[in-house]
Amino acid sequence: MVVVSNRLPVDYVGGDGADTRWKVSPGGLVTALEPVMRANEGAWVGWAGVADREFDPFEHDGISIVPVPLSEDELEEYYEGFSNDTLWPLYHDVIAPPSFHREWWDAYVRVNRRFAETAARVAAPGAVVWVQDYQLQLVPRMLRESRPDLVIGFFNHIPFPAYGIYSQLPWRRQVIDGLLGADVIGFQRAADAGNFSRAVRRLFGYKTRGTVLEVPGADGEMRHVVARHFPISIDAAAFEELARTPEVQQRAREIRRSLGDPEVVMLGVDRLDYTKGIRHRMKAFGELLRDERLSVQQATLVQVASPSRERVETYRQLRDEIELMVGRLNGDHAALGHPAITYLHHGYPRQEMAALYLAADVMLVTALRDGMNLVAKEYVASRYDDDGVLLLSEFTGASDELRQAVLVNPHDIEGLKDAMVEAVNMPPRERARRMRALRRRVIENDVANWSATFLETLTGVGKIPGGVSDALRGAVSRLAQTPRLLVALDFDGTLAPLVDRPEDARATDRARAAIERMSEHEDTRVALVSGRALDSLKEVASPPVAALLSGSHGVELQLDAGGVTIDLREGELARLGELIEIVESAASASDGAWVERKPAGIALHTRKLGASAGAALQRSARDQVEQALPGLATRTGKNVLEFAVRASDKGEALIRLRQHAGADVVLYIGDDVTDEDAFAILEGPDVGVKVGQGKSLAAYRLNGPDDVAELLELLADARDASR
Known part of the structure; x- marks a missing residue:
């Protein structure tokens, strides 16, 4: 590496x-x-x-x-x-x-x-x-x-x-x-x-x-x-451990005393950069003092602005502007022993930063544009006491995750002032409720999870621990609060262990029970999305009556009680007959290979063959089909090669299922290469879970069907509890 x-x-x-x-x-x-x-x-x-x-x-x-x-x-x-x-x-x-x-x-x-x-x-x-x-x-x-x-x-x-x-x-x-x-x-x-x-x-x-x-x-x-x-994060455990040390806690008390023991300490920590909104927060704070909505005896602002790119003229000008604002605000509003703003133009070691975070009642992150802003996450990680208020710009990447912060538009000075007063006056119970939710999010998605998720997507070789990870449990908790949820599941290798004879496949008892429970909720729809033909899927899955079904990689759909099958045209039917003849002939030459007919194609299974023999048979079949019927849709899965006279995929199927269900959020779980088409169309709060190894677009991983069953049980429990 x-x-x-x-x-x-x-x-x-x-x-x-x-x-x-x-x-x-x-x-x-x-x-x-x-x-x-x-x-x-x-x-x-x-x-x-x-x-x-x-x-x-x-x-x-x-x-x-x-x-x-x-x-x-x-x-x-x-x-x-x-x-x-x-x-x-x-x-x-x-x-x-x-x-x-x-x-x-x-x-x-x-x-x-x-x-x-x-x-x-x-x-x-x-x-x-x-x-x-x-x-x-x-x-x-x-x-x-x-x-x-x-x-x-x-x-x-x-x-x-x-x-x-x-x-x-x-x-x-x-x-x-x-x-x-x-x-x-x-x-x-x-x-x-x-x-x-x-x-x-x-x-x-x-x-x-x-x-x-x-x-x-x-x-x-x-x-x-x-x-x-892939939202980046911090070493949350290290910050919490540091904040819990007696030395840091003592230093936090010293910081508050040195500021005149105000009722509220506000804190800003930034590189000295024009994107960080330092001028906006100072302007808002100054107007609150001017209008007597706050006083220096009640609240003080500590601004840490670490030096940045000091050889660039824009940054030199910014420093001059900030320091001029600090001087004016302190001259207009400070009292003896009670500074309006304490301005610190240098960096600090991590231990001092943890003490500042503990000393601060309100953390001000007012960036005008920021990829993430890790200071917001550092503050949350340090507040093991479940106290403190995070005021966070909606123009930071962190705002996508830290929704329990007080979110602001820093360009709206009046709105920013109101949010600062709200943060100062927030009741202790509300502060604790918000901070607990923020801390769960930061701890679940720490920096180790960020790097592991990226590298697993890149290489597909990350080691997958058994069971449901803490990060995935956090995702389940968020899914449980969704007004209308679609739970879409592949079958073979996801709900059911892979077997030599496809007709013998059955979902695990735990998974079936969890699916039945979720199907009872009017605001939860369950869909099975399979490469199998619809008739085969119904036979092996015995799905609940309310389940939505997609077979043959989206060629067949059953929505509620009615089935919808894409009818093939005369030319497609002729090509299908020729295709079946070619593939069945190729399969007959190898012991252990078999074919599965589908409404719009055929699948050549080579699971019982060795890796090299299976690959050789698939190459031979592909060459014969491409020579006789150029332009057919071809799809490779786990020890299976599929041809179709009409192209469709699980992504297209999932789009239609989502529309039919009217779902706000989708959970999709699958184990095959063909499931990547479904992972590719997930967006925003949707959750994708890859079962097993291999390069994947999914953000989360599980080892096998037993872990899928555990995940579905957790979701069913959480969905029941949220009702």
Whole structure:
């Protein structure tokens, strides 16, 4: 495994040669990836943070560190210029105007190529390479061209803008093409992934289906690229553990005393950046003091603004503006021993931050645009006492998850002021209720879950623990509150263990019982979505009367009491007869192979054959069918090859089932490659669960039918309890 990021996970401290000293960089990305890197003999490619200096590769704490050199000119043009004065403002909705300079773009291409060449040099055959963030968007394509054997992922830690904004970039096609070199492209929010997919369609005309993009490969074959959201998080347990230490709790008490023991301490923690809405929160706070809705004896604001990009003129101007506002507000409103604003322009170690979080009654996160905002999650993780109020901008990725925060539009100063007063006056019971819900969300979706989910989607080889994970249990709790829920389930390998004879397959007793219970609720619909012909599905599944059914990969649908089968035209019937003759003839030549006839096609099963014999038979059958009947829909599953004279898939079936059920949210569970079409059309609060190993679009995993039964029981219990 190789991680490629602008910065290394270690900072240069000093020394030369054998005496060179390094220390681990603080940050969630390092925390998330260190265990994975050590377990997979990982290498980390990045800049050491020192211009015009080359360092040899070295080992640090079980990870190979591979420094990439940058000159002072490249630092100015590639990093401060194109990355932070072109892409950063553009991707943050042009809150500040971006600058477009051709020499900056040239430097960006040159440095991206150096990173790609370094990664290609250190990556073993077939290695997984995970590229991080907006500074290196060209690296995936460069890697794919030089090392097509690699599995390549990319994660964008900042927002991705709507096409109307993105289209301003003169090099818009080159950047999108660079990203499409990856197999999986991750974003913080579903909206960001949607913006990216729309840009792909507008600029290249490539077909997109849900989170899957069809991209031409170098060999002319179509590649499937996944573009979806993977919201990043923090090491929640570490923050809680730190907050529980006596030293941190004592420091929190000292902080409050040093501020004059106000009734309410408000806290803002940000990089000094124009996207963070620092001016907006200060303006709102100043007007509350001016209008006497708050007083400095009642409330004080602590603003931590860590230095950022101080060589960029926009940031120097921002610092001057913020410090002028602080001076004016303190001059107008502060009293002896009671500052209006305590402004701190430097960073703090994690221990001091945990103390600040514990000391703060209200956390102000008023970003104008933010990919995630981990400060909000750090505050929640630190509040093991179930106290404190999080006031959170709806323009942060965190607002998608932390719905129990007080959500605000920071551009609406009057609304922001009202929300701040609401937070100050919130009753203790309401504070505790909200904070408990926020903490459950942050703990369930920590940084380890983020990295594991991304890498499992990228590689499909993540180890799946037995039972239902805490993260999936949290998803079940949210599903239970859904007004109208559709539970859609594959059958073979999901509800029923795989067997040699398809007619012997039966769902587990526990799964059947849970399905029966859910079917009794008027606001819960259950659907079975199978590749089997509808008659076969009914025979083996014995579904509840109220269940919706989809057979033959969506060719057949039974909605309520009536069945709907797509009638084949005369030409399709003729092709079907010829198809059956070819496939049955091919199967008859191999002992153990059998065929399954379907209304619009036929399936060749090779489960009883060895892997090599089964693959050889499938290749032979495919060649014969393609020669005689070109253009037929072909689908490969687990030890099965299917042909159809009319194309359909489980994704199309799920769309129709959802519409018929009028469902607000869908839970889909499946184990096969064919279920990926259904996972691809899930969106927003929908939940996809992949059963077993293999690359998948689903966000969650289960081991097998027994775990599926446990999940369905949990959902049935939660659905009963919510009524």
